[in-house]
Structure formats: C-alpha cells, structure tokens
Amino acid sequence: MALTNEHIKQRLIEKFGEQVGTFEEPYGMLTFEAPKEMNLKVLNFLYDDSELKFRFLTDLTGVHYPANTGKELAVVYHLHNLEDNVRIRFKVFTDINTPDVYTATGLFSAANWMERESYDFFGVNFVGHPNLKRILNVDEMDYFPLRKEFPLEDQTRIDKDDEMFGRG
Amino acid sequence: MSRPVSYNLIQKPLVSDISMAEMPDGHQGEGFFATSLDKVIGLARKNSIWPLPFATSCCGIEFMATMGSHYDLARFGSERVGFSPRQCDLLMVMGTIAKKMGPVVRQVYLQMAEPRWVLAVGACASSGGIFDTYSVLQGIDQVIPVDVYVPGCPPRPEAIIDGVIRIQDLVGKENLRRRNTDQYKALLESYGIQ
Numbered sequence: 371m372a373l374t375n376e377h378i379k380q381r382l383i384e385k386f387g388e389q390v391g392t393f394e395e396p397y398g399m400l401t402f403e404a405p406k407e408m409n410l411k412v413l414n415f416l417y418d419d420s421e422l423k424f425r426f427l428t429d430l431t432g433v434h435y436p437a438n439t440g441k442e443l444a445v446v447y448h449l450h451n452l453e454d455n456v457r458i459r460f461k462v463f464t465d466i467n468t469p470d471v472y473t474a475t476g477l478f479s480a481a482n483w484m485e486r487e488s489y490d491f492f493g494v495n496f497v498g499h500p501n502l503k504r505i506l507n508v509d510e511m512d513y514f515p516l517r518k519e520f521p522l523e524d525q526t527r528i529d530k531d532d533e534m535f536g537r538g
Numbered sequence: 539m540s541r542p543v544s545y546n547l548i549q550k551p552l553v554s555d556i557s558m559a560e561m562p563d564g565h566q567g568e569g570f571f572a573t574s575l576d577k578v579i580g581l582a583r584k585n586s587i588w589p590l591p592f593a594t595s596c597c598g599i600e601f602m603a604t605m606g607s608h609y610d611l612a613r614f615g616s617e618r619v620g621f622s623p624r625q626c627d628l629l630m631v632m633g634t635i636a637k638k639m640g641p642v643v644r645q646v647y648l649q650m651a652e653p654r655w656v657l658a659v660g661a662c663a664s665s666g667g668i669f670d671t672y673s674v675l676q677g678i679d680q681v682i683p684v685d686v687y688v689p690g691c692p693p694r695p696e697a698i699i700d701g702v703i704r705i706q707d708l709v710g711k712e713n714l715r716r717r718n719t720d721q722y723k724a725l726l727e728s729y730g731i732q
Contacts, residue, residue, distance in 0.1 A: 507638065515672045515673070522672065523670045525672075
C-alpha cells in the first residue's frame with residue numbers, strides 16, 4: 371500500500387494529538403507544524419515508525435516572518451521517505467528574541483551544515499549543535515543578513531546613485 | 539541585429555617569422571646604441587609579462603578563450619601563465635570576489651614580488667557589478683591597488699587583450715624609481731600593506 375498524505379496525517383494525529391496542526395498540501399506535499407519543543411520527538415517518530423520511515427533529510431532552512439509576532443522565525447525540515455518516494459515538510463516556529471531550537475544533528479548528520487547555515491543567515495540557535503558557527507559568511511559579520519530588517523544591498527558603498535538602481 | 543563578422547579582407551604579408559618589439563628612442567652610431575636604462579628595462583618587462591589568473595566566474599571563462607588559439611594572448615608576450623604568485627608580474631582578477639574571498643586575493647597580492655601590476659577584469663572585479671549585496675566585495679580596489687579596469691559583463695576576449703595592452707603600456711613607461719617613491723608607499727599604506 372502506498373503511503374498517502376492522509377495516512378501520514380492520521381498517524382501523526384494518533385501519536386501527537388492536538389500538538390501537531392496546520393496541515394496543508396501545497397502542490398500535493400504534506401506540510402504541518404508543531405511546537406518547537408516537540409521537533410525532535412516528531413522527527414524521531416517520523417524516522418523510527420515502521421510505516422513512515424522518513425529517514426532522509428533533504429533540506430533544513432530558516433524563514434523570517436516579521437509580521438508573525440511571537441513566531442517570527444520558522445525552521446523548515448524537508449523529509450524524504452526513500453522507499454515509497456514520499457516527501458513531507460515540517461515546520462517549527464520560534465520567537466525571534468529566544469531563537470532556541472533543538473538540533474537535529476543527533477538524528478541526521480546532514481543537519482550539521484544546514485543548521486550552521488540557518489544560524490549564519492537567520493540566527494537560529496540550535497541547542498546542542500556540536501559546532502554552531504558561521505559557515506558561508508565572513509566570520510567578522512555581526513548580524514544575520516537574511517532577517518528582513520537588514521537591507522540586501524551592501525551598505526559600505528558610497529558611489530551608488532539610488533535613482534539609477536530604481537530606489538529613488 | 540547580427541554581429542558583423544570581419545574576415546581578413548586586407549591581407550597583411552608576413553614580413554618575418556619573428557615579430558620584433560620596436561626599438562626605443564636613443565642615439566646610435568656605428569657599433570653603438572645609447573638609451574636610458576628605464577626604456578630598456580621597460581621594453582623587456584612589457585613584452586614578457588607573466589600573468590597570474592585569479593578566475594572565479596564567467597570572466598574566467600572569457601579568459602580561457604583569450605588564452606586559447608583563437609585570440610591567443612601569447613602573441614603579446616604573455617605566453618607563460620604562472621600559477622605561483624611568487625613568479626608572476628600581473629595579477630588578473632576575473633570574476634566576483636565575495637567578501638570571504640577578499641583576504642585570499644589580498645594574500646595572493648602580498649605574495650607577489652615587486653614590481654607587480656593588477657588588472658581587474660569585468661564589472662564584478664571592478665565594482666561588484668550586479669551583485670550589490672552584503673556578501674560581495676564592491677570592487678577589488680577595496681583590498682588591493684588596481685592598475686587597469688576592464689569593463690564588461692563579461693568582457694569579450696578582445697577587451698581583455700586591450701586591458702593587457704594597457705598594462706603593457708604602463709609597464710613600458712614606468713619609471714624605475716616609481717616603486718620607491720613616497721607616493722607609491724603612501725598608496726600601499728592606504729591599503730595597510732607594509
């Protein structure tokens with residue numbers, strides 16, 4: 371029997387009840403969220419369950435929603451069941467003032483660099499990560515550049531004519 | 539509009555198998571020729587530049603074409619592309635230099651022996667180009683002094699050759715004492731070198 375989105379959803383609700391929610395299926399991909407304290411429990415369940423078997427971490431990234439007060443930062447896990455070729459998306463949200471999320475490095479080695487990247491660009495503090503430092507940006511950088519309050523453009527440039535860049 | 543294709547309509551007969559550099563100004567008579575040391579050394583240097591390619595992106599691909607048989611940079615005395623900065627005279631920076639790469643470019647420049655020249659090829663190396671963003675160096679002249687800038691995104695091989703010829707011009711006309719002047723020292727000082 372092929373693994374359907376309804377079945378995955380049903381298994382999750384059986385296990386976690388009300389704590390998992392906001393089920394959506396954009397472009398047919400099951401997406402849901404859970405409280406950030408639950409992230410390892412949910413990931414472990416998805417990994418260990420004999421039917422679900424989501425044992426491949428495709429992607430892990432952060433998103434900043436400045437308007438979403440109290441839940442500004444999202445951490446998104448993309449998981450893949452290689453046997454049934456099913457993918458799901460799992461999100462946890464955190465307050466930007468206390469961006470502490472448990473690390474998934476114990477479960478997926480691939481999470482190591484991806485969590486460093488999310489830390490580098492969004493400042494998500496992965497609790498328990500073995501080596502949480504910047505991975506892509508210069509070490510001297512003192513802010514998290516993909517948070518929306520920081521402009522994309524290089525601020526050290528003085529010869530720029532804003533009108534020429536359509537920002538007049 | 540299609541690009542005009544120019545063939546060699548005017549046949550230029552090959553005078554000799556060896557192309558000779560032009561003689562510098564000077565006085566000559568029977569059995570002697572006198573000129574200034576600057577000019578002789580300039581002549582030798584400009585026609586035997588060893589370039590060090592520092593290619594990070596698409597401008598580097600254009601440079602590969604420039605070095606290939608069709609455009610052939612070797613015709614201008616830059617046959618020997620060195621990959622050790624300690625042996626090279628001309629640092630050719632081609633491509634986007636991210637801020638994280640900045641110290642590397644600088645290190646390569648510091649490893650080169652004087653006299654050394656720098657050619658910034660393409661919009662990114664010259665000014666950051668389209669990458670007006672927090673992670674890209676807005677022109678390599680923020681970390682090292684640059685002699686010639688080649689515009690273009692990416693520049694055609696002809697433009698790169700034009701840049702090299704302009705470097706040759708600078709090399710040939712450079713005063714031998716230039717690297718000891720206070721002005722030059724102040725320039726390096728402004729980059730925090732020495």
